[in-house]
Amino acid sequence: MVWGWYISGAAHGVLLVILLVGGVFARPPEAPVSVADVEILSEAEFAALVLRNPAPEVAEEPSAPLPPAPEEAPEAPEPDSPLPQITESPAPEAEAPAPSPEVTIPTPTPEAEVDDTPPVVAAPDPLPEGPRFEAPPQRAPRVAPTPAPAPPDTAEIAPDTAPAIAPAPDAPPVETVEETPETAPEEAAPELATEADEPTESLALATSPRPQARPSRPVPQPEAPATATATAEPAAPATDDAVAAALADDTPRGDPGPPLTGAERDNLRVAVRDCWNVGSLSTAAKETIVTVFVALDRNGRPDIASIRLLGFQNGTEATAARAFEAARRAIIRCGSRGFPLPVEKYEQWREIEMTFNLDGVSF
Amino acid sequence: MRLFLILLTLLAALPALAQTREGPLRIEINRGVIEPLPFAISPFVAENAGAAQWADQITRVVAADLAGTGLFREIGGDAFISQVSDFNAPIRYADWRAINAEALITGAVRLDGNRVTVKFRLYDVFADAPLGDGLQFAGDTTGWRRMAHKVADQVYARITGEGGYFDSRVVFVSETGPKDNRLKRLAIMDYDGANTQFLTDASAIVLAPRISPTGDRVLYTSYETGFPQIFELNVGASTRRPLGVQGDTMTFAPRYGPDGRTVIYSLTEGGNTDIYRLDTATGARSRLTSAPSIETAPSFSPDGAQIVFESDRSGTQQLYIMPATGGEPRRISFGQGRYGTPVWSPRGDLIAFTKQNQGRFHIGVMRTDGSDERLLTASFLDEGPTWSPNGRVIMFTRETAGEGGQPALFSVDISGRNLRRVPVAGAASDPAWSPLLP
Numbered sequence: 001m002v003w004g005w006y007i008s009g010a011a012h013g014v015l016l017v018i019l020l021v022g023g024v025f026a027r028p029p030e031a032p033v034s035v036a037d038v039e040i041l042s043e044a045e046f047a048a049l050v051l052r053n054p055a056p057e058v059a060e061e062p063s064a065p066l067p068p069a070p071e072e073a074p075e076a077p078e079p080d081s082p083l084p085q086i087t088e089s090p091a092p093e094a095e096a097p098a099p100s101p102e103v104t105i106p107t108p109t110p111e112a113e114v115d116d117t118p119p120v121v122a123a124p125d126p127l128p129e130g131p132r133f134e135a136p137p138q139r140a141p142r143v144a145p146t147p148a149p150a151p152p153d154t155a156e157i158a159p160d161t162a163p164a165i166a167p168a169p170d171a172p173p174v175e176t177v178e179e180t181p182e183t184a185p186e187e188a189a190p191e192l193a194t195e196a197d198e199p200t201e202s203l204a205l206a207t208s209p210r211p212q213a214r215p216s217r218p219v220p221q222p223e224a225p226a227t228a229t230a231t232a233e234p235a236a237p238a239t240d241d242a243v244a245a246a247l248a249d250d251t252p253r254g255d256p257g258p259p260l261t262g263a264e265r266d267n268l269r270v271a272v273r274d275c276w277n278v279g280s281l282s283t284a285a286k287e288t289i290v291t292v293f294v295a296l297d298r299n300g301r302p303d304i305a306s307i308r309l310l311g312f313q314n315g316t317e318a319t320a321a322r323a324f325e326a327a328r329r330a331i332i333r334c335g336s337r338g339f340p341l342p343v344e345k346y347e348q349w350r351e352i353e354m355t356f357n358l359d360g361v362s363f
Numbered sequence: 364m365r366l367f368l369i370l371l372t373l374l375a376a377l378p379a380l381a382q383t384r385e386g387p388l389r390i391e392i393n394r395g396v397i398e399p400l401p402f403a404i405s406p407f408v409a410e411n412a413g414a415a416q417w418a419d420q421i422t423r424v425v426a427a428d429l430a431g432t433g434l435f436r437e438i439g440g441d442a443f444i445s446q447v448s449d450f451n452a453p454i455r456y457a458d459w460r461a462i463n464a465e466a467l468i469t470g471a472v473r474l475d476g477n478r479v480t481v482k483f484r485l486y487d488v489f490a491d492a493p494l495g496d497g498l499q500f501a502g503d504t505t506g507w508r509r510m511a512h513k514v515a516d517q518v519y520a521r522i523t524g525e526g527g528y529f530d531s532r533v534v535f536v537s538e539t540g541p542k543d544n545r546l547k548r549l550a551i552m553d554y555d556g557a558n559t560q561f562l563t564d565a566s567a568i569v570l571a572p573r574i575s576p577t578g579d580r581v582l583y584t585s586y587e588t589g590f591p592q593i594f595e596l597n598v599g600a601s602t603r604r605p606l607g608v609q610g611d612t613m614t615f616a617p618r619y620g621p622d623g624r625t626v627i628y629s630l631t632e633g634g635n636t637d638i639y640r641l642d643t644a645t646g647a648r649s650r651l652t653s654a655p656s657i658e659t660a661p662s663f664s665p666d667g668a669q670i671v672f673e674s675d676r677s678g679t680q681q682l683y684i685m686p687a688t689g690g691e692p693r694r695i696s697f698g699q700g701r702y703g704t705p706v707w708s709p710r711g712d713l714i715a716f717t718k719q720n721q722g723r724f725h726i727g728v729m730r731t732d733g734s735d736e737r738l739l740t741a742s743f744l745d746e747g748p749t750w751s752p753n754g755r756v757i758m759f760t761r762e763t764a765g766e767g768g769q770p771a772l773f774s775v776d777i778s779g780r781n782l783r784r785v786p787v788a789g790a791a792s793d794p795a796w797s798p799l800l801p
Contacts, residue, residue, distance in 0.1 A: 147454065147484055147493055260388065269390055276395035277465075280434040282525035282755075293387065304491070322524030325487060325494070329465055330395070332489040351387035359393045 257345050267340045268349070275334035278326060278358060285322040288315025289357040292327050298346050300338035302331050310353060327356045399436035400465050400522065402429065405447035406440070407470035407481070417479050417504070418472035421511040425468065425483075428515035428529045431555065432756075433781030435522075438464050450482065459488045466494070468518055477503055481510045485518050495521045508557060509800070516799070528751040529554060532797045533758065534572040534581050535772060537561065538790040542766060545790075549583060551598070554751075554796070556772075556786040562596060571616060571747075571793050575623045578797045582606070582617040582626065591615040593628055595643065607641050607648065616659045620687075621667045627651070629659040638672055640687075651689035662706045662714075663687065664731075671695075671705040671714055671731075682716060684731070695733035704747055707731075709798075710754035713777065717746045717759075726759050728777055739779045743768075749796045758785065760792040 260268075278286055295306035307328050312320035331354070341349050407422045409415040429435040444458040450471035459467050470483035482499035486492070498517055500510040509530055516527030537550040537559075546565035549572055552558055563569060567587030574581050581596045593614045596603040607614045607628055617628035626641045636657040640649045652658040656676035663670055664687075671684050674692070680701040683692035696702040700720025707714055711731070718725040718738065724745040729736040744762040751758070755777060762770040770792040772785040785791075 147451070147486075147497070265390055269392055272390075273392050273394050274396065276392060277398050277400060278395040279397040280400040280523055282523045285524040319524050322522070325490070325522075326395075327392075329487070329489045330392075333465075349388045353387045353389045355389070355391040356395075357391055357393055358395060 257347060260342070260345060260348055264342060264345075268352075271334050271339050272330055272354065276327065276330035276356065281322055281326055282319065284315060285319040285326075286358050288319040288323040289313040289355060290320055290323045290327055291353055291355045292324060292331065293351070293353055294331050294335075295351050296335070296339065296341070296349060298343055300335065300341045300349075302335040302339075304332055307331060323356065327354070330356075399430075399434055401436045401438050401463055402466040402468065403438045403443065403459055403462065403464035404429075404468040405443070405470075407472050407483070408448060408450050410450075410471050410473040411475075414472040414474040414479070417474060417507055418470075421472060421481055421507060421514070422470070424508055424511035425470075425515045425518070427555070428512060429518060431783065432519065433776055433783075434519075435466075438462055450484075454486055456486070456488055456491045459486075464488050466518075466522060468514075470514065474504075479504050479507050479510065481507075481514060483514050483517070485521055508553065512553070525755065526753040526799065528753045528756060528796075528799065530800050531752050532574075532578065532800065533749075533772075533785075534562070534574050534795045534797070535787070535791045536569055536572065536793040537787075538770060538792060539565070542768060549581065549596070550791075551581075552787065556788075559788060562598065572795045573618045574795045574797045575619050576621060576798055577623050578800060580619075580623075581795075582619065584615045584617070593617045593626075595626075606643065607639065609648075616661065618662055620663045621665055625663075625667075627661040627663065627670060629661070638670070640689075649689070651685070652692070660704045664707045665709055665711045671707055673703045673705060682714070682733075695729070695731070696736075697733060698736055706748050706750060708750050708754040709752060713754070715748040715750060715757050717748065726757060726775065728757070737779065739775050739777070740773070740782065745773075747793050749794050751796055752799045758794045758796055760794065762792070 290312045291310040293306065293308050293310050295303045297303065309320065309324040312323070315323065404422060404426045407418040409418040426437050430437045442462045444461055445455050447454075447469045450469060454467065454469070465488055467486040467488050468483060469486070470481060473480040478501060480499060480501040482497060484497045485494045487494045495517075498514075500513050502510055512529035512531075515529045519525075519527035519529070531554045532551055533554055534549060534551045536547050538545050538547050540546045545568075547568050547570075548565045549562040549569050550559055551562060552560070562581065567585050569586075570584040570591070572581050572583040579597065579599050581598055583594055583596065584591045585594050586592075590611075591613045592608065593606045594603050595606050606617065606626060607630065609630065609632070613631040615629050615631075617626050619626055624642060624644050626643055628639055628641065629636050630639050635655060636659055637650060637652045637654070638658045638661045640651055641647070651661075651670070652672075652674075654674070654676050656674055658672055658674045658676075661670045661672040668687055669684055670687050671682060672692075673680055674683050675681070676683075677694065680703055681694055682696040682702045682705045683694050685692035695714070696716070698718070698720075700718050702716050702718050704717045705714050706716070708728075713728045714731055715726065715728050718727050723741050724743070725738040726740045726745045726748050727736060727738040739757065740759070740761075742761055743764040744760075746760050748757045748759045750756075751774075756774050757777060758772055758774045760770050761773045762768055769790040772787050772791045772794050773782060774785055775782045785794075
């Protein structure tokens, strides 16, 4: 028991010594103070300094656009030719009910002179309008209303056909190496991707499994009429094939998945509006609300051929056409790299109706 | 209670029903960007040896017209990937898309003797398609600038959806000499300041020219008799005649009606200024106002049914509208300051005016009922607005302060953007914009 007191007393003593000697309560060394020379200003000197840089005034009126830099106004040119005389015509007789005093034409004061050449520029011969151009006085080649079709971006020349050579029956099999056509180099990325950046294979599922859609009820296939094969049909045009392909695409699409979230819709909205340039539209075209249909591929890129005007409000066909052109440019420009849309919800956004409506635009 | 619960359940299920809707996704875009539309103009092809000079000049005027509106931005030729050396060659849209050109203009010029033929096409690059049909203009070499303006007008109209204003002229007062002894004479020029020609000499002070709807006559006020008097100048025939003369009265501030035959103006008699209407064909005159205040600066509405004018009948200078045959006027300006020189827009939807408030002058626009007033400019002295033929641009006089202050012509878009000085040689004031030339 006594030993316990001794040990406790010794420990406390050691602790007190450490606290007193170890400098725990010592004042921390003061940081060096930097000293700078100052100059004392009088009140008058201070006022003079402040007045030299007055505070900007707050404009009460709406700030006007800055005028262009003042230019040195050149002297007015002298007329090239002596000014011809102006002939005076009598003033029209007044038929006012009140008796008007005599109309006195001022005495011909120094006769005004005008330029020799008539100021109205001689208009070119009847200017043709639109495609229904009137023939100009001298025959000029008519402008074809539509230009030549653009060449395809990537045109391949078909190799000359060569007669097929039948291999010898006992010839050894020849290994054929499939040649891949040269393609454009991949687009450069803004960042270097090293091996460490390459994603490792993950065993996790890319998407959560979803229940399969209910299988569609089998549709009884109508029997082809026996005469269909017997009669030789003329070759269907390519457009028929395209229509058939389009109809074939109308197969059940399965579960469209969850709808787009508000944030995903906003992303799309922002992506389109960043390219919707209305600066060059007339006031009437800006006020025209147009609804545009567009089909997208899985990468979010618009199918240009699918873009069409569904309808418009608050305008004429002409203003709707201009508004539609601006909307189409917005979709194509900002969709060229694909709109930011979740690919797992492709069925939700493969077809979009965009309504372009400038709210609150005045003149 | 049960019915209420059923309705509540249905309401709660509505969002789920909406989510499972069929058909395309529907979104609404409510905001866009306002930027100049980038366009490329390929140097017009000279189809024969003599046309090279004209092709180059016409190309530059078309590009300047479009870029000068502030609605378009020209992409320099240095950026071009491909060149158009044949007017009829197919367009490689990908090359123009790559430089972000949204519109492409191609053209060709041919010179046959003294006759120039200009043809052009406009393409929507991102739609891979032409915008409208090809067009051509033919005329004398002296009218090459007009043909260039007409090409630009067509391009402007096809892209914006409203008519252009490049093939038009402006009558103005050309000024020379010091501020206290200024010599003034009437002049006419292209809208862009080119081709200036004088209509009168500097023997008398002339003011406020107004051009007729047909563009062949000009009304103006002259001080050649010592007091203001209205004259009508026939531009083509170089003849003139006084209008509205009535004894020892002063007549000023004339303006044509939309029919080109009716003129409204101010007449001061016995210290009182009122507005009169004159049929220039018959000389029939009628008084439209009879208030003891000053009524002046009348301007017809495009349909000729109404007249906007300024009056101080309320104690300060304000804007009023009355029927074209006279009648009780209706005040439309109620803001602070003084309003004057109202001009009705060719489209009929806006009225431009000069406003003086707190020592500064402004050019502004408001709707015809006085709403949506917007001030477009602010300076020491801005006054005398005139509308472009399509109602999109306003030209006006801006005078700088001080003894050396000079008036100059400026233009501004009705949105308040694209304030520019019109490159007129010498000092200039009082512009009057003509309609589009035929």
